[in-house]
Amino acid sequence: MFTAFLIKYAEIGIKGKNRYLFEDALVHQINHALKKCEGKFFVHKTQGRIFVDALTDFDYEETVEQLKKVFGISGICPVVYVEDEGFERLCETVIQYLADVYPDRNRTFKVQARRARKNYPKESMEINMDMGEAILNAYPEMTVDVHHPDILLNIEIREKIYIYSEIIPGPGGMPVGTGGKAMLLLSGGIDSPVAGYMIAKRGVKIDAVYFHAPPYTSERAKQKVVDLARIVSAYTGPIYLHVINFTDIQLYIHEKCPHEELTIIMRRYMMRIAEHIARETDCLGLITGESIGQVASQTMTSLVATNEVCELPVYRPLIGFDKQEIVEISEKIGTFETSILPFEDCCTIFVAKHPVTKPNVKVIRRHEKNLEEQIDDLVKTALETEELIIVE
Ligand code: ATP
Numbered sequence: 001m002f003t004a005f006l007i008k009y010a011e012i013g014i015k016g017k018n019r020y021l022f023e024d025a026l027v028h029q030i031n032h033a034l035k036k037c038e039g040k041f042f043v044h045k046t047q048g049r050i051f052v053d054a055l056t057d058f059d060y061e062e063t064v065e066q067l068k069k070v071f072g073i074s075g076i077c078p079v080v081y082v083e084d085e086g087f088e089r090l091c092e093t094v095i096q097y098l099a100d101v102y103p104d105r106n107r108t109f110k111v112q113a114r115r116a117r118k119n120y121p122k123e124s125m126e127i128n129m130d131m132g133e134a135i136l137n138a139y140p141e142m143t144v145d146v147h148h149p150d151i152l153l154n155i156e157i158r159e160k161i162y163i164y165s166e167i168i169p170g171p172g173g174m175p176v177g178t179g180g181k182a183m184l185l186l187s188g189g190i191d192s193p194v195a196g197y198m199i200a201k202r203g204v205k206i207d208a209v210y211f212h213a214p215p216y217t218s219e220r221a222k223q224k225v226v227d228l229a230r231i232v233s234a235y236t237g238p239i240y241l242h243v244i245n246f247t248d249i250q251l252y253i254h255e256k257c258p259h260e261e262l263t264i265i266m267r268r269y270m271m272r273i274a275e276h277i278a279r280e281t282d283c284l285g286l287i288t289g290e291s292i293g294q295v296a297s298q299t300m301t302s303l304v305a306t307n308e309v310c311e312l313p314v315y316r317p318l319i320g321f322d323k324q325e326i327v328e329i330s331e332k333i334g335t336f337e338t339s340i341l342p343f344e345d346c347c348t349i350f351v352a353k354h355p356v357t358k359p360n361v362k363v364i365r366r367h368e369k370n371l372e373e374q375i376d377d378l379v380k381t382a383l384e385t386e387e388l389i390i391v392e
């Protein structure tokens with residue numbers, strides 16, 4: 001029965017000049033999300049509102065599911081729109097609408113009319129009163145409550161007339177593309193996909209880098225990362241995934257540096273390489289899934305050591321989250337099942353029995369000097385042999 005959706009978005013911070021940028025980005029992201037749906041849609045903005053009109057038959061559930069993934073949307077209102085065939089006909093339609101949408105009508109309601117087209121013969125207040133009366137006549141079990149109605153029945157008079165009363169919550173946030181781009185260090189774990197999701201929610205476009213270490217990490221471990229990127233891309237749009245072969249760098253560190261510092265030095269090289277790719281691809285920051293104290297390489301002291309090798313800001317949206325809180329988000333966004341598949345990631349292969357939890361940066365720097373002979377070449381080769389996968 002629904003033929004359109006009215007898209008609600010939070011307007012805080014998007015007043016004035018930036019507003020159209022925000023709206024255009026939202027329209028763009030909605031169009032992108034709806035590409036996956038059956039049916040044809042026309043997404044348009046009119047007078048500070050965004051409408052999604054269905055031009056053909058469409059799958060209601062699927063369409064709502066897709067819209068729920070578009071950042072910037074605070075609410076999705078399924079709309080019935082009808083031609084203007086006079087007020088009496090409109091009241092009949094509304095009465096039928098209430099029957100269809102609310103099988104149980106033992107509820108309070110309020111009519112809220114808005115005239116975007118001023119030549120309509122009745123004024124808004126008049127519409128509210130007269131339609132309220134028609135509804136009460138049709139359904140004596142309903143009562144009016146102008147302050148806290150169960151059903152807020154919106155009637156918008158435009159070229160056509162829009163009727164809506166339901167609001168399905170959207171994901172909130174800002175439309176992707178309004179906030180620049182950042183490079184996500186994406187591993188196969190639970191945390192990093194969630195971290196990417198959270199930064200994208202603030203309107204940031206995401207690219208990703210994955211370090212693999214064949215043959216120590218398998219093709220299936222890599223496929224798992226591609227799959228995770230694909231799930232995240234349902235929210236963010238296409239993700240350019242840079243796959244970097246890290247094996248030789250890792251083996252070299254393993255050969256030249258103390259084993260308990262292996263993870264931290266490896267992480268420093270990941271950050272350096274990620275920053276290099278970030279700069280080449282116009283990213284304004286790095287994103288990781290780190291959370292204070294989760295593992296040895298994520299103590300405050302370890303974070304000092306990994307942080308000092310890059311100049312771009314490193315965004316760590318999960319920094320204050322407990323594992324359980326992260327798991328809850330990953331379940332909500334649909335990455336959890338994939339994240340827990342048991343394929344080794346490159347960190348688990350080389351972990352020392354007792355990794356340092358309080359690495360001394362000066363000592364780490366000194367030990368990295370052991371790598372001087374070959375490390376630049378190894379990094380260069382790793383960058384030159386990157387595999388770029390465009391994930392949609
Ligand atoms: P995750 O669940 O995201 O894998 P984790 O708890 O396993 O995180 P670490 O392995 O210490 O934590 O990694 C910390 C962060 O470093 C990750 O969240 C991710 O951003 C990045 N990272 C770790 N390993 C890789 C990798 N192989 N490729 C790309 N990024 C990685």
Ligand code: MG
Pocket residue numbers: 187188189345347
């Ligand atoms: Mg990991």
